[in-house]
Amino acid sequence: MIAYESQRVARWYLELSLILFCLQVTVGLWLAVNYAFTLPQGLVDVLSFATSRAIHTNTLVAWLLLGFMGGSYFILPLECKRELYSVKIAYAQLVIFAGTAVTAVVGFLFGWTQGKPLLEIPVPLDMLIVVAALMFVFNVAMTIFKAKERSLIQWMLLSGVTFLSVLYLFGIPFFSNLNADYYYWWWVIHLWVEGAWELITAAIIAFIILEVTGVERKVVEKWLYVETGLFLFTGIVGTGHHYYWIGAPDYWLWWGGIFSALEPVPIALMVLDTWMHVKERKNPIVNPLLWTYIIGLALFHFLGAGVFGFIHTLPQINYYTHGSQITVSHGHLAFFGAYALLNLVVFYFAFPKLKGIEKFDEKLGVWGFWTMVISMVFMGLIFGVAGVLQTYLERILDIGYSTAHMSMMFWFKAVLFFGVIFLAGVVTTAYHLFSLKKAEA
Amino acid sequence: MTGKTAKAIFWVGTLSSLIIFLWLTYDFHQQEPKYAKTDKISAQVVAGKKVWHKYNCNDCHTILGFGAYYAPDMTKAYFRLGENNIVSIVMNPEKVYKNSFRKMPNLGVTKEEAANLVQFLKWVGTIENRKWPPQDEKFVKAYKLRETSAHTLNKADIVMGACGGCHSLENLGRSIASDFNDIAKTTSFDRATLVKFTLNPQSVRPDSGMPNQNVSPATAELIADFILSLKIGKEVQK
Ligand SMILES: [Fe+2]
Numbered sequence: 253m254i255a256y257e258s259q260r261v262a263r264w265y266l267e268l269s270l271i272l273f274c275l276q277v278t279v280g281l282w283l284a285v286n287y288a289f290t291l292p293q294g295l296v297d298v299l300s301f302a303t304s305r306a307i308h309t310n311t312l313v314a315w316l317l318l319g320f321m322g323g324s325y326f327i328l329p330l331e332c333k334r335e336l337y338s339v340k341i342a343y344a345q346l347v348i349f350a351g352t353a354v355t356a357v358v359g360f361l362f363g364w365t366q367g368k369p370l371l372e373i374p375v376p377l378d379m380l381i382v383v384a385a386l387m388f389v390f391n392v393a394m395t396i397f398k399a400k401e402r403s404l405i406q407w408m409l410l411s412g413v414t415f416l417s418v419l420y421l422f423g424i425p426f427f428s429n430l431n432a433d434y435y436y437w438w439w440v441i442h443l444w445v446e447g448a449w450e451l452i453t454a455a456i457i458a459f460i461i462l463e464v465t466g467v468e469r470k471v472v473e474k475w476l477y478v479e480t481g482l483f484l485f486t487g488i489v490g491t492g493h494h495y496y497w498i499g500a501p502d503y504w505l506w507w508g509g510i511f512s513a514l515e516p517v518p519i520a521l522m523v524l525d526t527w528m529h530v531k532e533r534k535n536p537i538v539n540p541l542l543w544t545y546i547i548g549l550a551l552f553h554f555l556g557a558g559v560f561g562f563i564h565t566l567p568q569i570n571y572y573t574h575g576s577q578i579t580v581s582h583g584h585l586a587f588f589g590a591y592a593l594l595n596l597v598v599f600y601f602a603f604p605k606l607k608g609i610e611k612f613d614e615k616l617g618v619w620g621f622w623t624m625v626i627s628m629v630f631m632g633l634i635f636g637v638a639g640v641l642q643t644y645l646e647r648i649l650d651i652g653y654s655t656a657h658m659s660m661m662f663w664f665k666a667v668l669f670f671g672v673i674f675l676a677g678v679v680t681t682a683y684h685l686f687s688l689k690k691a692e693a
Numbered sequence: 694m695t696g697k698t699a700k701a702i703f704w705v706g707t708l709s710s711l712i713i714f715l716w717l718t719y720d721f722h723q724q725e726p727k728y729a730k731t732d733k734i735s736a737q738v739v740a741g742k743k744v745w746h747k748y749n750c751n752d753c754h755t756i757l758g759f760g761a762y763y764a765p766d767m768t769k770a771y772f773r774l775g776e777n778n779i780v781s782i783v784m785n786p787e788k789v790y791k792n793s794f795r796k797m798p799n800l801g802v803t804k805e806e807a808a809n810l811v812q813f814l815k816w817v818g819t820i821e822n823r824k825w826p827p828q829d830e831k832f833v834k835a836y837k838l839r840e841t842s843a844h845t846l847n848k849a850d851i852v853m854g855a856c857g858g859c860h861s862l863e864n865l866g867r868s869i870a871s872d873f874n875d876i877a878k879t880t881s882f883d884r885a886t887l888v889k890f891t892l893n894p895q896s897v898r899p900d901s902g903m904p905n906q907n908v909s910p911a912t913a914e915l916i917a918d919f920i921l922s923l924k925i926g927k928e929v930q931k
Contacts, residue, residue: 365749431725482706496825
């Protein structure tokens with residue numbers, strides 16, 4: 253039931269994305285094992301925590317970006333009422349992107365790295381990523397320019413993906429000064445997750461809500477303007493919450509503290525507008541699971557990214573929590589709540605259509621959803637407890653690192669337990685999506 | 694709210710934030726020399742930073758609090774450990790952490806690379822970052838003051854500042870090497886031997902795994918006195 257033939261390219265993107273999601277979580281479990289047990293030196297020498305972490309985080313970014321790109325390719329024809337500008341570019345770009353990602357992961361195993369957390373991909377491979385990104389932005393832009401009607405959603409999506417691609421450039425150069433290095437590192441990381449990615453999320457969700465609820469476009473667009481405006485207003489200067497302890501002037505404590513305290517506001521608006529549109533829907537609910545995901549996204553986005561971010565963004569608190577397992581807790585809840593769930597919304601929106609199913613049998617998918625959500629809440633809580641404990645032992649009681657960290661072994665066994673459950677949820681969901689069937693009437 | 698107001702919110706919000714941010718970025722660079730001591734970034738420091746990247750140290754260790762949280766923060770590592778200890782850990786982690794609950798891989802760092810790393814970490818330690826991380830401030834203070842005005846510091850702080858990277862004193866320091874109370878209990882060295890041992894362990898016990906310590910003879914004497922005072926303290930208690 254796709255409306256345009258070129259939407260089919262999305263399928264490859266989304267399926268690859270799902271596979272990488274499974275891989276990412278599996279490697280995550282291995283990281284938890286590294287924390288929970290004492291591994292023999294021989295093993296650590298061959299496959300270190302550092303290498304595994306590079307794979308965990310890079311596969312995360314790769315599957316999220318694949319989801320964004322696949323999602324964009326799926327909704328653009330609908331929103332532009334025409335085929336994609338070029339299906340060939342879309343496929344070529346996928347081959348370059350996926351090839352680079354695989355090469356990067358294999359490279360990490362052999363120690364080929366740029367050595368910057370989350371941005372470990374070496375410069376030559378960065379160039380390939382840039383090529384793929386340029387092709388993508390070009391293809392999106394041309395599809396939009398050739399459309400008969402212009403819409404805010406098109407425009408916001410294009411801004412989001414362009415902004416995302418431009419920011420990537422700031423992570424590529426070598427800086428001899430460590431604090432400038434991290435100053436710009438956050439232009440990639442923070443301005444992605446609290447800037448460009450939010451634009452993409454807002455645009456995609458606005459489109460999907462419009463599509464499934466049938467509410468008035470004008471209303472949805474108004475919300476979209478206000479939300480993205482507030483995302484960028486709070487998010488851009490809010491980058492300052494990463495500059496408290498890097499060696500930068502004092503005013504960052506104020507700018508960073510105040511602007512990032514406001515960051516939950518646009519996310520709260522998103523919860524509100526989702527809620528209202530769901531209530532005022534004109535269309536019947538065909539696949540309740542898709543709605544569960546949309547509402548789950550709104551709430552988890554708000555709690556994991558918004559509220560939890562708010563809790564430790566003030567300098568007085570961040571002084572103690574910075575660089576501890578509390579960041580790990582926030583990172584997991586925020587990435588899952590905002591972006592993993594966004595991609596899952598896209599999957600559950602696109603897969604049935606790509607497979608020509610109107611109403612799908614959702615039993616397994618419901619299990620998948622709740623298993624993932626519940627185990628992720630537990631993982632977040634346990635990371636959080638471990639973080640508070642670590643902070644208290646190390647930074648308040650002044651106990652040395654190794655003594656303080658031995659207690660982590662216990663908490664990470666618990667994380668490992670819920671991680672296994674989480675993986676079961678992920679695999680169930682992936683299996684459900686891959687083997688989607690028509691619901692029995 | 695009208696569509697026009699919504700659009701205005703978008704543009705005013707985005708542009709005002711962007712302008713503030715770019716202006717602050719300009720100012721950040723203006724003030725960089727002051728905060729990051731950029732004039733102290735020698736060729737060796739840059740080489741050390743490249744080593745830091747080459748071995749992906751940052752995906753286990755945080756620095757300035759960023760990176761992975763698997764191993765101790767490196768921002769003030771220079772003050773916590775001193776030159777020789779860093780070299781010895783980075784080149785032979787499998788020996789240093791033989792009995793530890795968590796291992797650091799032997800990454801094959803060469804002697805020259807290790808020396809560059811030390812210079813890099815030394816420079817990083819001087820970045821004015823509002824005394825973060827909190828737990829390392831005592832090491833920084835002890836390092837800076839123990840040579841010039843040792844009397845202003847608590848003796849335990851001096852000792853733990855110099856030796857706390859490996860040795861513990863009850864809850865303080867790290868339990869890589871023995872606790873000072875145990876050392877005091879078991880040692881048969883006199884003051885002069887303790888001083889000699891601190892400065893060059895192998896000259897006293899050729900099989901010792903402890904590296905030569907980068908402390909002045911005066912600090913070594915202070916450490917020796919501290920150990921002996923623990924011993925007396927224990928005997929008096931009895
Ligand atoms: Fe941030």
